[in-house]
Amino acid sequence: MSTLAEYFAEHRPKAKYQIGDRVEGVFKKIPWVGTVGSDTMRNEAEGSMVSVHLDLPFKIDGIIHQYIRVKYKDLKLRT
Numbered sequence: 127m128s129t130l131a132e133y134f135a136e137h138r139p140k141a142k143y144q145i146g147d148r149v150e151g152v153f154k155k156i157p158w159v160g161t162v163g164s165d166t167m168r169n170e171a172e173g174s175m176v177s178v179h180l181d182l183p184f185k186i187d188g189i190i191h192q193y194i195r196v197k198y199k200d201l202k203l204r205t
Contacts, residue, residue: 138167149162150204158180158194159182160194178195179193
């Protein structure tokens with residue numbers, strides 16, 4: 127029987143982004159810039175997602191977003 131660390135190393139995807147990486151993208155037609163908080167996979171159906179702490183919060187439908195979770199295709203590394 128393998129340890130949990132060995133199991134997850136074998137069966138879970140590796141992170142593409144590191145904590146603190148600067149990224150940018152578009153969320154519901156609003157451009158944003160932020161910092162990566164984590165790059166994880168909560169479940170198989172949702173897939174891998176990146177949590178981003180936004181530099182400037184924005185308001186959509188009366189909800190203020192300071193932190194968002196986005197898929198890899200919706201963000202890019204800021205150079």
